[in-house]
Amino acid sequence: MDRTAYSLVATDLDGTLLRGDDTVSDRSLAALARVAGAGARHLVVTGRPAPRVRSLLERLGCTGLAVCGQGAQVYDAGAHRMLWSVTLDRELAETALGKIEAEVGQVHAAVDQDGVDGLTLIEPGYLMPHPTLPAVRVDRRDELWATPISKVLLRHPELSDDELAATARAVVGSLATVTMSGPGTVELQPCGITKATGLALAAERLGVSRRRTIAFGDMPNDIPMFQWAAHGVAMAGAHPELKAVADEVTTTNEDDGVAVVLERIFPTSPCGAPRRGAAQ
Numbered sequence: 001m002d003r004t005a006y007s008l009v010a011t012d013l014d015g016t017l018l019r020g021d022d023t024v025s026d027r028s029l030a031a032l033a034r035v036a037g038a039g040a041r042h043l044v045v046t047g048r049p050a051p052r053v054r055s056l057l058e059r060l061g062c063t064g065l066a067v068c069g070q071g072a073q074v075y076d077a078g079a080h081r082m083l084w085s086v087t088l089d090r091e092l093a094e095t096a097l098g099k100i101e102a103e104v105g106q107v108h109a110a111v112d113q114d115g116v117d118g119l120t121l122i123e124p125g126y127l128m129p130h131p132t133l134p135a136v137r138v139d140r141r142d143e144l145w146a147t148p149i150s151k152v153l154l155r156h157p158e159l160s161d162d163e164l165a166a167t168a169r170a171v172v173g174s175l176a177t178v179t180m181s182g183p184g185t186v187e188l189q190p191c192g193i194t195k196a197t198g199l200a201l202a203a204e205r206l207g208v209s210r211r212r213t214i215a216f217g218d219m220p221n222d223i224p225m226f227q228w229a230a231h232g233v234a235m236a237g238a239h240p241e242l243k244a245v246a247d248e249v250t251t252t253n254e255d256d257g258v259a260v261v262l263e264r265i266f267p268t269s270p271c272g273a274p275r276r277g278a279a280q
Contacts, residue, residue: 005230005265006040006214006230006231007039007041007208007212007213008040008041008043008212008213008214009035009040009041009042009043009213009214010043010044010067010215010216010225010229011043011045011216011217011258012045012046012216012217012218012219012222013044013046013048014046014047014048014181014182014218015182015218015235015237015253016216016217016257016258017044017216017253017258018056018253019253019254020253022132024059025256027256028258028259029060031258031259031263031266032262034262034268035262035266037266038266040266041064041206041208042062043064043065043066043067043199043202043203043206044057044060044066044068045067045195045199045225046066046067046068047069047070047179047185047187047221048068048069048133049068049069049073049112049113049118049120049150049151050073050116051117051118052133052134053066053068053075054077057077058077063077063078064076064078065083065202065205065206066202067195067198067201069085069112069151069198070151070187070193070221071189071193071194071196071197071198071224072085072086072087072088072150072151072197072198073085073086073150073198074202075116080116082116083205084198084201085114085115086150086190087114087148087149087190088149088151088176088189088190089190090149093111093145093149093152093175093176096152096168096171096175097109097152097154099172099175100154100164100167100168100171100172102171104156104159104164105156106157107154107155107156108124108125108126108127108155109123109126109141109144109154109155110126110152110153111149111152112150112153113147113149114147114150115148118150119134119135119136120134120135120136121136121137121143121144122135122136122137122138123137123140123141123143123144124137124139125157126153126155127155127184129182129184129185150189150190151187151188151189151190152176152187152188152189153186153187154168154186155184155186161180161183162180164186165186165220168186172188174191175188175191176188176189176190177190177191177192177193177194179220180219180220180221181219181220181221182218182219187221195221195224195225196224196225196227199213199215199225199228199229210228210229212230213230214229214230214231214232214233214261214265215228215229215232215233216232216233216234216235216250216257216261217232217235217238217242218238218239219239219242220241222234222242223241226242226246226247227245231247231248232245232246232248233246233248233249233250233257233258233261234246234250235250235251235252235253235257236251236252236257237252248261
């Protein structure tokens, strides 16, 4: 791998840059500082919607762009505004949900509302996979469709995530894109929208090509991002489907797997300052 080849570092959050307690280690922060010192950029590419990632971006010192909502949102953290977003048609979402339930029985659903201040709404029976993330419980499913949404989150009381995702893909067709982004997180999003969609748009705004992009992830929803970027790095605990398409596998998120690779790509000079050379 050419150590000076990358000017854009795209990282997933959960299971990748973040540790299990939703923090970023000092080592990872130092590695991201190396990236900045070399003249390259760090871009968060996450399944979380913009409102659920805002405080984390502040902690990371990110004041530029972030790709949120599985690629359906390009968010300007510094200006606190959405530069681009795509919503999931609510009638199509309800139809897709009905088709899934016709095959597997009742599922429990949640939605992420569109916009920089959108809420996460959860129906009775739905358990948030990330208990630290705020959510508003509603009494009936039809309340989920009250305002525009970016995606639907699904959980089944018995089926595994892989089983639920496979069934959803088989019956939903072109109504929506089905993704699996983490334990207990199978999602429906606008048809054709993936992390690669948002990453490509953000990279274009930043003036960076895919040939200069390295991406890090851990779940099948990161596959399109890996296919778009020049180099894809899967975490040691990544889903087998992602490892199968990765260019390399690093250590786990708990063992600073992102930092391990970035320290190799952006080495420090003898005097301790990051070496420059990454193209803009």
